[in-house]
Amino acid sequence: MLVFEIVFTGLLMGIFYALMALGLTLIFGILKIVNFAHGELFMLGAYAYAVLVLRAGMAAVPALLSAVLLGALAGVVVERLLLRPLYTGQVGAGPLRDEYAIIVTFGLSLFLINLVHQLMGPYPLKGPDLTATSRIEVFGMFVSPHRLLASALGALTLGAVIWIIRGTVWGKRVQAVAQNRFGAAIVGIDHTRVSTLVLAMSGGIVALSGALLAPLFHAYPDVGAFPAVKSFVVVVLGGMGSIAGSIVGGLLLGVLENFGAIYLSYEYRDTFGFVILMLVLLLRPHGLFGERTREV
Amino acid sequence: MITRRWLMMVGLGLWVGSAVTVDAQETIKIGAPIAMSPPGSVAQGKEVRDGLTIAQEMLNKGGGVLGKKIEILYEDHQGIPEKGRAAVEKLITRDKVVAITGEHASSVTLADIDVAHRYNIPLVNTNAWSDAVRLKGYPQVFNRSNYNTRVAEAMADVIARMKVKNVVAFAENTDYGTGQAEAMKKALAKVAPDVKFTSRVLDRAAKDFTPAVLPLKADRPDMIVTIMIPPASYVLMNQLYENGIAPSKQTWLYDGAGVADYPEFWDNVKDAGVGLVSFGLYHPKVALTKLGKDVREAYMAKEKREPNRLIFQAADSLFLLADAMTRARSTEADAVIKALRDTRFEGVLGVITFDKEPGIYFQQWKNIPFVTYQLTAKGQQLPDTLLVQGPGIELAVDKLMRPAR
DSSP states (O other), X not given: OHHHHHHHHHHHHHHHHHHHHHHHHHHHHHHOOOOTTHHHHHHHHHHHHHHHHHTTOOOHHHHHHHHHHHHHHHHHHHIIIIIGGGTTTTTOSTHHHHHHHHHHHHHHHHHHHHHHHHHHOSSOBOOOOSXXXXXXXXXXXXXXXXXXXXXXXXXXXXXXXXXXXXXXXXXXXXXXXXHOHHHHHHTTOOHHHHHHHHHHHHHHHHHHXXXXXXXXXXXXXXXXXXXXXXXXXXXXXXXTTOHHHHHHHHHHHHHXXXXXXXXXXXXXXXXXXXXXXXXXXXXXXXXXXXXXXHHO | OHHHHHHHHHHHHHHHHHHHHHHHOSEEEEEEEEOOSTTSOHHHHHHHHHHHHHHHHHHHHTTXXXXXXXXXXXXXXXXXXXXXHHHHHHHHHTSOOSEEEOOOOHHHHHHHHHHHHHHTOOXXXXXXXXXXXXXXXXXXXXXXXXXXXXXXXXXHHHHHHHTOOEEEEEEESSHHHHHHHHHHHHHHHHHOTTSEEEEEEEOTTOSOOHHHHTHHHHSOOSEEEEEOOTTHHHHHXXXXXXXXXXXXXXXXXXXSSOOTTSTTHHHHHGGGGTTOEEEESOOTTSOOOHHHHHHHHHHXXXXXXXXXXXXXXXXXXXXHHHHHHHHHTSOOHHHHHHHHHTOOEEOSSSEEOOOOSSSTTTTBOTTOOOEEEEOOSTTOOGGGSEEEEBTTBXXXXXXXXXXXX
């Protein structure tokens, strides 16, 4: 029974890890940068959902959708104002470009944390559950119905993103820009609009995970540190820029962390992720699915 | 000879000059290093700031201290020891504060007091519970704050009286958390040696405690003790409840950090808080002194809610410094430290004195009052909770209500 619960709860958590990492990997695929403000978009989603329901009296589903829209909008603004110079040649190339990306996204992260702290105050805010009860009993096992529902919505979102990327025209354009921005431009793809779309998708996805997790992790200014760190591990594990890698990596990390925490030591739970990260970097630097994605 | 006379005159001039500089200040500057931004406990920092402000306003309204207004200079240390050390260094050397108070995080306080000790500046500890703060034995540091051993002994007594046999404590990975878990182990060994006590250290920055909670399903303890501050404590409490572990018919949930009186508690804990037994440092059913009533009244007029213990601790901290300066008739460090040592001041909850015995009681208000109470309904406010122990109220564990499921 315990093993089943370990795998089950690990998978539930893994879905969220995958969701958080998906946004990061999409941005890396297109812009080849790591967005250090990724966790703060998670935080915005968590606050948006909690505030809209608790203080504005909005119903849960419209509040979730609003959180997604806010995340998407934030992604678009970030792309327009801060990240566009990366591919328009305004900040040069090579190391200079990487430095710009690190500084600008790090700065954005600190700015958002402090801005929200000033606007919302220091107290954590628990988002309301999507379900009326806090727990249900299934076969003698108590589980949080919100966690189940949120994970199901997370899984559906993962499926929807895969479909968009693989099955739609816009998805093909995203793949083309990810492979070769210059080549995509030559064949008539508006790579600027594709970048905006990807940032919007990334912001929306991570804001959704923040909103879904607000009842479990609560909303507070630096809640984004946790998803940011987990996302980095998952993206490296799955392969930078690989969507399938992010999903498998997220699920794997969720289950492995649970097993390690229970059978080895809870105190080193987060360490397991970093051990995996180091092993992957040493033995398979392109991650589990990195190569395959680059060949698409 | 002339040279020596000149040197003496210059030295005298400098001494008089420095004295004049201090006396010429229009206000008495007190430094307050607190967490005003993450990752520190900003919620605690805000309560401390509110408490200091109430006391400052009351003092200044009454004419100030030594005829001067009190000015509090706040520095944000974000709950990071290195930043706390730098903040205190800045307050002392650049802002020329005459005393420090307001500190509320043990790990940061342990760094701060080194600086106060080095510069010989009096420091009144508002809310750093770690015994290690006292064990350093610095003559400049005085503790209005509660301390881990006090909590551990009080809780061990309750645990012994409740006759539980298997206790698991979740402690945060800070000087406060691990220190209190250790103190509780020692206290239980004395008063209830038959109790099986296990402590587990959790990362206060973690979000998902399910892997720490799941194994308890197979081996349910009689009681779970939480030694964590928010937001981690809220997340843990919710996950204990969601997994059907505690509070439950089988397992009591006992909060050792006194978070149940935080203003945002019910916004974050909901159903998981019903049945929670809590250690506390204030309850509205406990009698306040005249000063306490004035602080409460001033706070309620301003904030429209009942003050919690941090408000009182912070107010007392400033009143203690003001009292010492008044008795010393000076803001000079040695005189204030000497006066603090001889303190006998009626604070908000009772008469405060500082113990002189070396060790964990060094310059500590030893008999700090405490309470034990239980939250019996969702959203219940502090005045309505079930008080089972307090000053003048004998511990009555039989009154505690066990959750139905």
